Each structure stands twice: as C-alpha cells, then as structure tokens.
Amino acid sequence: MDAVADTSFDLSCPQCGADVRLPEYADTAVCGSCGSTLTRETPRSASLGAPGVSAAAEEQVLRSVRCSQCAGPLSAREGRRVLVCGHCGVRVAVKEHGGFSRWYFPARVDRQEAAGAASAWLEKHPGVAKRAREAPIVEAQLVYAPIWEHKALIAGWEFGRKLRTRYELVGEERSERLDLKLVHEGVEEPRLRERRFYEAATDLAALGATRPRITGRELMLPLLAGEIEPWATVLEAEGGPDQVAAAGRRAAMAPVSGAESPDTHIFTIRESTALLYYPLWLLRYQDGNRSYRIVINGRNGNVNSAEAPAANQEQLALFTFQIVALAALVGLLLWLGSLGGAARMPTIAGAVIVSVVAILLVWRFRLQREVEYHEPFSS
Numbered sequence: 001m002d003a004v005a006d007t008s009f010d011l012s013c014p015q016c017g018a019d020v021r022l023p024e025y026a027d028t029a030v031c032g033s034c035g036s037t038l039t040r041e042t043p044r045s046a047s048l049g050a051p052g053v054s055a056a057a058e059e060q061v062l063r064s065v066r067c068s069q070c071a072g073p074l075s076a077r078e079g080r081r082v083l084v085c086g087h088c089g090v091r092v093a094v095k096e097h098g099g100f101s102r103w104y105f106p107a108r109v110d111r112q113e114a115a116g117a118a119s120a121w122l123e124k125h126p127g128v129a130k131r132a133r134e135a136p137i138v139e140a141q142l143v144y145a146p147i148w149e150h151k152a153l154i155a156g157w158e159f160g161r162k163l164r165t166r167y168e169l170v171g172e173e174r175s176e177r178l179d180l181k182l183v184h185e186g187v188e189e190p191r192l193r194e195r196r197f198y199e200a201a202t203d204l205a206a207l208g209a210t211r212p213r214i215t216g217r218e219l220m221l222p223l224l225a226g227e228i229e230p231w232a233t234v235l236e237a238e239g240g241p242d243q244v245a246a247a248g249r250r251a252a253m254a255p256v257s258g259a260e261s262p263d264t265h266i267f268t269i270r271e272s273t274a275l276l277y278y279p280l281w282l283l284r285y286q287d288g289n290r291s292y293r294i295v296i297n298g299r300n301g302n303v304n305s306a307e308a309p310a311a312n313q314e315q316l317a318l319f320t321f322q323i324v325a326l327a328a329l330v331g332l333l334l335w336l337g338s339l340g341g342a343a344r345m346p347t348i349a350g351a352v353i354v355s356v357v358a359i360l361l362v363w364r365f366r367l368q369r370e371v372e373y374h375e376p377f378s379s
Helices: 111-124 241-253 312-338 344-364
Strands: 008-012 019-023 028-030 037-040 062-065 082-085 091-093 101-104 137-170 177-200 260-287 290-297 303-309 370-374
Touching: 019 028, 111 137, 111 260, 111 290, 111 303, 137 241, 177 241, 241 260, 260 303, 312 344
Parallel strands: 101 260
Antiparallel strands: 008 019, 028 037, 037 062, 082 091, 137 177, 137 260, 260 290, 290 303, 303 370
C-alpha cells in the first residue's frame, strides 16, 4: 500500500478566511462557509522566478472564481468543468491544472455489494479450499486508481499491398467448384478517426489488481474537491502528461491496414491528455495466519483479481485416484499378456505406454498451493 496517497492542503478562503481543504488531485474547491468557488493560482513572485518560492507553494494559493459579468458566485457542483453563474447564467470554463484534465468514474458498488461479490467468488470458484469458502471479509477499502488517457484525432492515408483470401469458381460449367486462393490486393485506405491510448498511472500489481477495461463511452465526471467519497483513498498518479502523450502519439500513428511494408501518411488533428480515476474495492479475508486479497470493480461489481488457498486435499485425492487407476490398468494388461495368444504383444505394448503415462504424471505433478484469478480482459 505504499502507492496510496492522501495529500491535501488546508488553505484559507480569500473571501471569508474560513479553512478550505483542497486535495492534491482536485483543481477546484467550494468554501463551506461562504460558498465561493475557489481554484488554484500561481503566485506572482513564483511566476517571476523569485528565489525561495517552491513548486509546492504555487499549489497552495487559492483565488475566488466569480462571474466575469456580474461578479456573482459560481456553482462548481454540477458535475461539469463549465461553471454556471447562479445570478445571470453566464458560463465560465475552469482552466485545466497541469496541462491536462482530471475525471473520475462514480462508484456504483457499495461496501456490502463488494463483500457479497467477493464471498460469491470464494464459494463458486473451482479449486478453492473448503475452509476459505466461508471466510469472512475483515477489511474493505475503496480506492480510486489513476489511469492516463490520451486521445488523438488522426487523418491521412495508408498505401501498400496485402494478402486476401478470395473464392473463385474453377472447372467447367457442370463441374464448377469454389476454390480458395491467396491474392495480393492494393491498399489505399483513408484514415479519419479518434484513437485512444490508456496507461496505468500507478503500480496496480502492487495492489493485486489489473487495469480495468475502459472503452471511452462510460460516464465520467470532472474531479472536483468534495466529489469523491470522503472515506475513499485516492492513489497518487505517477508519470507525466508529456510521456503519455508521446506514447499515445506513437500508438495512434501505427498502421492498422495490415499492408506489407505500408506507405503511411498520417498526422494528428487534435490531441488531449486526461487523468482518469477508476474505483476499485480492495477486500481482505483471513485464512489461518495468512490474509488474502480480492479486488472488486467499483463500477460493475465484477471480480477484477483474487487469490485464495488451493484445495490441496482434493488435488491429492484426484492424483491418487489417477495413479491407482493407471496401476490397475497396467496390471490388467500384463495379466492379459501373460495368457499368451495373438494379443500378447499388443497388450504388453499397451502396458508399457500406460506405465510411461503414469511416470510422466507423477513427474509433472506439483501441488498447487494458491488459486489466482485475473479478469479475462484488460484494456
């Protein structure tokens, strides 16, 4: 859990002087005393390169955002980055902090539902030890894992040649048949589409999780202070938008036509980088002196990844049954071979083959001590 961060700044509202808590991940906050919408501001001394002003100090200064037309208060709790003046209706866009926007996926699964999904997995998943199937959940924590997203609108052309399968009629009129042929066809494909690139912004493996699938069609809300559950944990983002943009640009420029040695002429029209926070439930249960973890997707309640003690007794029982059955079969074949006759050599050969199979089974047998599960698809 070293990747978990709960960095927040206790600042003062410039309007009423009340304390305002602004998490590191948020761009905008609302004063609980006077209702002013507050956003980060770089001190003038820092922007001029004054000595003694650190980068952290730049993020610890707030300014009040008011309507540019009537100076009325703006509402930041509408789930949008566009703030609407409650007095005259003018819309004001909140500037992105750090050169990229921040969004989050609202959690749809509560603690009880996540624990129920974990218990159902332990009960139904094959190979789990019987003693662990009814193990109680001792800890449940909701975390928001950061994921970088780079979107690029590309345009251009791809030229080249590629192999295609073609059906052709061959033979005379009464004896025609369909025949498959591989032929080269010219490729001249236009490109005008949006491509998305996703990269985990934290070490998900340290959490025992895999990156959840994101299609770009899910509902997301701007990440503002106070929007995420106060008891949830937001993981600290790693990396930067420049590195993600470079990787996303390379992926967007990659040819997709499947042509041999394609001649590609593609360029980007529009690019954007965002940091997305995805909800994951981290649950722990106890089996003897060992604790195990199950990660539940906070959006749909599916098991993202899990681990459990393996059913060793069942494995040993099945292995023993297989060895005994093979030994009995070898004994039967040897007895039949000892009777003589035309079937003697085939039965002895069969006994040798079964014996080799039994030896290989014993040699390759390894007792599985844990059952591991990971979501079949990870985008």
